[in-house]
Amino acid sequence: MSIIKNLETEIKEIIKQAGYELEKYTLENSNRRDLGEFQINDAMQLASKYHENPREIAAKIVSELEKDDRFTNINIAGPGFINISLSNEYMAKLLNEMEENIFSNIDKKERKKILIDYGGANVAKALHVGHLRSANIGEALKRLANLLGYEALGDAHLGDYGRPLGLVIKEIQTRYPSLEYFDPTYQGNYEELSLPITNEDLEKIYPLASNKSKEDEEYLEDAREITAKIQRHERGYYDLWKKVVSISKEDIKKTYDDLNVQFEIWNGESDEMEYYDALNQKIEEAGILIDSEGAKIIEVSEDSDTSPMPPLLYTKSNGSVSYETTDLATILEREINVDPDEVWYVVDGRQSLHFEQVFRAAKKAKLIKENKVLEHVGFGTMNGRDGKPFKTRDGGVMPLKSLIELVNEETLKRINSDTVPAEEKATVAKTVAIAALKYADFLPFRATDYIFEVEKFSDLEGKTGPYLLYSTIRMKSLLAKAEGIKAEKITKLKGNTEKDIALTLLNLPNVLDKSLETRSLNEIAEYLYKLTSYYNKFYAENKIITEEEEELRNSWIVLTKLVYKVNNLLLDVLGIKVPNKM
């Protein structure tokens, strides 16, 4: 149990000593620091339960609290609000415990296996800003879940199935008709062949082929046929598809790497569709497939629906499968191979209908056990200054790489040439740029749309990633300077700012819990800013290392160590790397 939860249990015990039983008790950080650090607001609730006057109840609780020298400044306000503060000695003791082992103030959850689907990059198409949000939020939720004791796994769920790949290969065939892949008499090993196409080419080929197919019926028909050939694993076409996937995948991996995002599972939709027959069998057994003008659908509406719930399209009238079907096959495959208790889909909120249909169909077809949870963790869009989804200068969808580039230009201007050697500047600027992007992405509640302003979020001042990095690096260099000083424990706390820091530190488990519960990192992002700002205020108010009173100096150094540890821990949860200098 965390330090703070432990304290809650003990206070609950004290209230019991006073003669009152509370079911649940949470320590509330007071917003009236002049009255006390914490509030106990339960006397009113107890009053109705015990039919007594709340102020009298409060008085009895206070007299119990007063026997305990861990608490000071105990008083009653208004109808029966109790204010308490922790004694300096006790506060110091708690902080020391936390400094020795940060996990002493983190609550572990009951073990559960959670699969998080937060990739969704599409092969042969450039990643765009929507994929950025999936990656940021998904990776951070995964890290948070693991920190809190779950077993969380990430699946990249690459979009490598269906027409887009058929189109890409049709265009390759148009350009290079004599490639061995298209020669039915070719007997050699395809794996040894090289392809005269780079990832940049692929990213240009897809939009071009897609446009062509809209104007040229024959071209589209060819692409359809090729798609079918790939799906039948036809020699040559299937091998070229594999090649295209591997070229694209390498580039996708690089981008995810830049974002400090790692997946445990790298399945693609095509791997999942290997379970299509098994899926068909389940669907058949459930008897839920309905013919509808040549297409096959599954009814998913329920009596309690308040808005229309259209049926799920299982196969289209031309026999091809839908996006929904790939997700159903995926659910079955995961149930068989991973057996997760919960699956979280960190995907654009605009796909909520899709997921609702898929989840309902999955339950109807009994693809997963009753007690399993499927959850769409939807997010809002990252918008440009005009309040519309981020666009390039010429109005196209902003590729993720261009966005990173844009932020990078800004952060590069702010790297300090006195401290960062010239040859490291580019790498440091990139790390800072990723931090700027990620932190801005975490600040608003997950489901809210927000405006990303490049200069604002790249700034070293304000609620930004660079501010947090800069401050954390400064803590580190202070600690490096203090290397020779034997500072081991916090034994003295003096000013109000130190108390603010201390109370914020103690509150850590509540913030982590809330973030996990809401599946949103905004709580952690705000907390990091709060803790860092308090620390910076304290840093400005005191000359830490040159403080003459040794006990105070040592306490301050240890406090710095603790803040530094918490910052690193939380930045790591957010998937933000801290450079050595900046």
Ligand code: ARG
């Ligand atoms: N590839 C899809 C896209 O770019 C996202 C896939 C999300 N995950 C899922 N299981 N459907 O829109």
